[in-house]
Amino acid sequence: PVASIDSSPISTDGATSLSKSPLARALAEFAGTFLICFAIYTVSTYGTVLYGINILLIAVLTGAAYAAATAVFSRFSGAHFNPAVTLAAVLTSRISWLDALLYLVAQVLGGIAAGAVAIAILPTTETVTAKAWLTYTINGFDTTSLSYLANSTLQQAGLSFGSTMAIVVEVVMSLLVVAAAIVTMREDGSALPNRTTAIGFAYGVAVAVAYPITGAGLNPVRSTGIALFAQGKGLTVEPLSQLWLFWICPLLAGAVVALVMLLSSTFSEMIAKNAM
Amino acid sequence: PVASIDSSPISTDGATSLSKSPLARALAEFAGTFLICFAIYTVSTYGTVLYGINILLIAVLTGAAYAAATAVFSRFSGAHFNPAVTLAAVLTSRISWLDALLYLVAQVLGGIAAGAVAIAILPTTETVTAKAWLTYTINGFDTTSLSYLANSTLQQAGLSFGSTMAIVVEVVMSLLVVAAAIVTMREDGSALPNRTTAIGFAYGVAVAVAYPITGAGLNPVRSTGIALFAQGKGLTVEPLSQLWLFWICPLLAGAVVALVMLLSSTFSEMIAKNAM
């Protein structure tokens, strides 16, 4: 089935290949990642602090943000916006290693820019501090798991959502997200027509599952962009100390998806040869 | 109209036939069913216990989970994920009986694996027991109907949602779900381009209707995967004792959809002949 991707029809947006300019590709990754992270950071700060935790809002918002950015930028860069997707794409030869590095840098800068702008515009006073805004937007586990923080009954019962649970949830849901991104990407890195909706559904589901436990990372850049600015703001645990988990889990998922795609491709070719 | 399916255009993902490897098809069914069930089990355990019953969240999550898994796996296995869909597919000759058996085993194992992982990661203490987590995720009726359990007024009024109501709701909504899956499947078992969204809408509607009554089965594997692990955990009624209803209703719906498709196909051919 992988081999048949090359013969796939023209994309709905009429583009069958990425932008030929590396600068355009990098800018698309930067801008898309910025928009996605900015949307997540704002809705999970003031949208959550003022109106209450709303899993469905965060899930739909995140799925729609990735989908909208995919619709806008896929013709330019293929719309990765996530180092785990870029890892899987480079391992399956959809993009070059040089492009992978370029995309990674653009994504990280996009996430950091979003964090910087979000922090800059949030008003604070002595009673409404940065900590108050940031509690539900960072990715964490154990005593910084979103449900633990929000639920005094769980705290008294001594129940928390530790690193094992966080790893399982982040890895399993990142598998869905990366698989949706890779299966809808042609071998030349361009997007198939069903990519926008597939991405939207996958991130929406993944956030609904992961948000109550970890705040829903699923993308190292989304976790990093806000952790940098939440560091030293008096949160229960410094977010950078837990950041490792939100890099390792999605990247592991990216590697696994790439491995399965490569095995499946090799296997298909073997069957095709035997059939001849 | 059924006869015209063969002439349908190339799929949006460029794949016009399933994976030629039975192993790949089985793994796709296993992985897709695992991801769907894992998403449902987690959101209807901690997502519901900690944040309250939210019909729209469960409905959107379930629809999006089936849709995302369909987008990812349809090129490999045709994306059944439900024995009722597999039954309708084999009865309408879209897949072979051998494949049907293979799919069934893969789906059951996927559901059980999802239940095992979900149970394994849920933290428990003496006050927060497995029973507390599992109440709103099992499929049941009568005194284990979700609305009965959640509503002390109903309990005092002696009002419950019995097996007749459960059967009507499960059969009618399974008809919609299986019809959406079969109508968007080519005669060779591969997916038509509109399959992802059709599946998402159908499961979303079906869950919104069925969840308050039965917890929304609609898929024997989704019911079985969690019932096995909720057995003997002190629930009001042991879930395995009510599991029969959640196998019979969807499979009945699958058989009815297949019958209607076959009659419609035969009828179309008769009209076509008479027209000549």
Place this chain on the structure above:
Amino acid sequence: PVASIDSSPISTDGATSLSKSPLARALAEFAGTFLICFAIYTVSTYGTVLYGINILLIAVLTGAAYAAATAVFSRFSGAHFNPAVTLAAVLTSRISWLDALLYLVAQVLGGIAAGAVAIAILPTTETVTAKAWLTYTINGFDTTSLSYLANSTLQQAGLSFGSTMAIVVEVVMSLLVVAAAIVTMREDGSALPNRTTAIGFAYGVAVAVAYPITGAGLNPVRSTGIALFAQGKGLTVEPLSQLWLFWICPLLAGAVVALVMLLSSTFSEMIAKNAM
């Protein structure tokens, strides 16, 4: 632009014409209307009484129900499910008058069957009466406007949502719904590929706007199917006495959409001739 519809590409489901059997077309209209109405009636009875009025749930559910039924049945009957759509289709020569009559009968029977089944399965006691279940599922205005019924402050303030407001809301939103249905229908009555999502979006918006005022009719059959069974159940106003509004408004919208389409078509042809 209307003239160019004939040259439109093959549908995503591979069907370019409706079922040739009148029986199949009628059964498709009956089954689709039944499923849509059953979903609306159940979620706006027990889903609303037990879990509270939720505009977004009803809007998303209704949009998804029409979309799912459209995905399933469009290749058979063109997926009208609404006499207002059928009126616009027959006035713009998309279907014959005989088919329009057939569709109308099938739709009315589908709505009534859905009402009958919904009423039959709802459990009642002396304290939880049929009236309790039905309050938020009938279509009404003035003192049976949903918001008036649900809001004692409005009642004390002497404020209600009368027939003028109901007419404006129902006509304007029916215009959107019927326009979405007709613009995505080819001149031979078959569905264009974007029909499913267009229908889903249009009904979703229309319900979000109309539900707080009238309970969201938008379709005479949806209003009739439940009004027949809610008659004589002790509701504030007998629903059949207000049913006229929910037939006239959508049908008026259907006629207006047809008129605009015909004028637009005539106008386009005139311009095309002058250009020659």
Place this chain on the structure above:
Amino acid sequence: PVASIDSSPISTDGATSLSKSPLARALAEFAGTFLICFAIYTVSTYGTVLYGINILLIAVLTGAAYAAATAVFSRFSGAHFNPAVTLAAVLTSRISWLDALLYLVAQVLGGIAAGAVAIAILPTTETVTAKAWLTYTINGFDTTSLSYLANSTLQQAGLSFGSTMAIVVEVVMSLLVVAAAIVTMREDGSALPNRTTAIGFAYGVAVAVAYPITGAGLNPVRSTGIALFAQGKGLTVEPLSQLWLFWICPLLAGAVVALVMLLSSTFSEMIAKNAM
């Protein structure tokens, strides 16, 4: 990549060019803008006052309203509905300056008509005044920021969401909205097949982010249509005095998107020449 748009496949609705009649194009812009604004004004007046502020409802409703109107009217006018989109379209030569003026007038009239009808049907008494209905539907900032108005804790803490925050949120989110509209528009102004969903996702995200701060303008016409009728109704700040921000921000975003598209196009051509 821009250059390749011309070779894009036929639209899903079979239309490859806009209506040839300027009157039809203008009426389509008027009707679409009217329907969108009417939906927003009603749901953010009675839907919000009676049922509480619901970010997700407003976001989904707005996204779905733009998407539904796009599905209906794109074959006639290209479905702009927003002066910022029209500005970007004319700057990138997708429509003529004459058409841009025509569209602007039609959009403004559509928004004003929607405001007039919404105001006309809202019932008022001495206790339920026009001010009560209009508080959450106007676009504002500082002391008329939606979150400030809704939250007495913020008011006591002296915290408000000022013009800088409003500008950042409105500009960034308008960039997403306009980019989605322009990238899915062919060089002749007609819509690409993925336009409906791209528009829906983009507006949905933008409203979720902007609504708590400014009430979500994103479209000068949406802000103007209700500001005119809310003027002199006793709101904290007269809405017309803050309207400048809701014209400047989206138009600025429109100009930026056009500039980026033009640079990208020029750059692509340079690369193409060098490659020869």
